Amino acid sequence: MPNILDVALKAHVSIATVSRVVNKSHHKVNLATQERVREAIRELDYRPNALAKGLLMKKTMTIGIIIPDISNPYYAEIVRGIQDVADQAGYAVTLHNTDKKPEGIIRYIYLLREKSADGIIFSGGIINGQETLSILKELRERVVVIGRHEVDFPAVMVDNIGGAARAVQHLFDIGHRRIGFIGGPDGSTTALDRLTGYKNTIAQNGVTFSPRLVKKGMWTPKSGYLLGTELLKGKGRPTAIVAANDPMAFGAIKAAKALGLVVPKDLAVVGFDDIPLSSYFDPPLTTVKIPMHDLGAASMTMLLNLISGEKFKKVKLFKTTLQVRESTVEPLKKADRKKY
Amino acid sequence: MPNILDVALKAHVSIATVSRVVNKSHHKVNLATQERVREAIRELDYRPNALAKGLLMKKTMTIGIIIPDISNPYYAEIVRGIQDVADQAGYAVTLHNTDKKPEGIIRYIYLLREKSADGIIFSGGIINGQETLSILKELRERVVVIGRHEVDFPAVMVDNIGGAARAVQHLFDIGHRRIGFIGGPDGSTTALDRLTGYKNTIAQNGVTFSPRLVKKGMWTPKSGYLLGTELLKGKGRPTAIVAANDPMAFGAIKAAKALGLVVPKDLAVVGFDDIPLSSYFDPPLTTVKIPMHDLGAASMTMLLNLISGEKFKKVKLFKTTLQVRESTVEPLKKADRKKY
């Protein structure tokens, strides 16, 4: 691989001059010289070495993303949003899956630091562990967090409480009173907020909270199926279920069908997130839409501001919207189906 | 951030000695000295700068992945497989989404080269464009490809032809003769191979190929819906459809239902890939299972061999298996459902 000296030699100039034309420096360079240099660069197919540049400039044009699991469509969509903005700005992105293990998080923070990443975006992990917190602070890393945060970092947030409230209120509005909830695991602030929204709205509608109607899932369709079965097999089963994400909602619907229940007639189900496949399920899933791509994009925009030192609002809150589909209300023209 | 000199000063040794204990070099270092150095490292919370090290050693412990789109669950799963192996081996991974645009691919190759990535894994793009090919060759990059390849790179491959054959044969076995096919876009070798498997098997069963039964999709559920509708609305509609991936199969099923058809009674549907949600659909999707995680893991293992210079088989072929579910055959104990 050719380096800056090869180019300089070929163009009969110094490496300083090459550097100047490569970087379009303000420093004036004779036009003829410029052309000679450019020609040499072309012939050698020269590209500046980013490592050397990064070492000198303390800037790598690389940021890191730390998430629980890229194979979860929720995070995949967020990552895509981050990348779209990062790519536009010339940043590369390294990806790190923690599977929620705190030791993983810490390892990746140090790794990113060794590699001189220009910033880090966190999503989905629990970052209030004593160790993680102190490390992050001490390292004074540029960090943006997606989701709620206890620590003092810029954050992109989602109105999960309000979203859950809308989901539950929708169910009350169409006549349900016994509403089950399949939540997320302990330690997830997202799960906690969605549960809070559920509880609040139950209370507001004059219904007493029943712990028996609330389960803690693992975000997977399988856990939705298992917990859905539990919820529906017990006596005094709910007439509606809110699941804290779409895959668990699918699991719950499968559980209902396995028990011979018809959705939404015998059981209404609401999910969370609106992943791409949700509208293709049968029945199409009513769900609280989270703008995942925008979440990612906004977090990267924040990080860019943080890096460039520009002023910006340290917290950005995204509203949620309820996407009503047929897992809670009957389709309008059912009769039409018979025509075919 | 402390550097190696800070540590050396604090421990009253030279930077060479610090380097030796940090890298557990074979070079002997007095145990007491070692302890002093380690103590200094601990106190300063020193971490070696990966940029400086990389610049010197020509090794960054970072590899790049170039894929069409991480929000596609197929690629997300592959990436997870890659990362699991990479992480284990101490490698970081940068991710690059091309959306299949050739200019994007080329840009990323150069970017990765500037950053001195130790290797590149390609998946899903068309890498037989004249320019891409020559660049890759000329740069003599360490590359592993997932999927079929025209160029001379190590590759992890999937028996897509055989997989499609199994899917189609299964449909013949359960009595279908008019079988539609919703394929992938032009330029995708995966799509082409799956189509080839379809054609072969149709012929082997003595059925004449009918172009009207074959459509080209975009891998999305929406295109599956649209093309499914086309296929089913025409006269002489198929009694079964094979879709080249699961999301399109879901779209096709939705189309069938919208037309009042019952799956699998009126229409049998087979998908491809077996993404995590496929078994939760209604009906659960019969599909050709692709071991996506293993594909990713195997490609990274190959790349590791390539980097370390070890001998290894340049091509690894993964078999596919047909996962039979209820989108092609009735569930066994339908009667049981009535019990509830």
Place this chain on the structure above:
DNA sequence: TTGAAAGCGCTAACAG
């Protein structure tokens, strides 16, 4: 307008 030289943080050859 151009060039010489210092130095980013590190490893490894060489000397002691």
Place this chain on the structure above:
DNA sequence: CTGTTAGCGCTTTCAA
């Protein structure tokens, strides 16, 4: 066993 030093490829003063 330990230290000195060259140099990886680059940008940026400072001089000319």
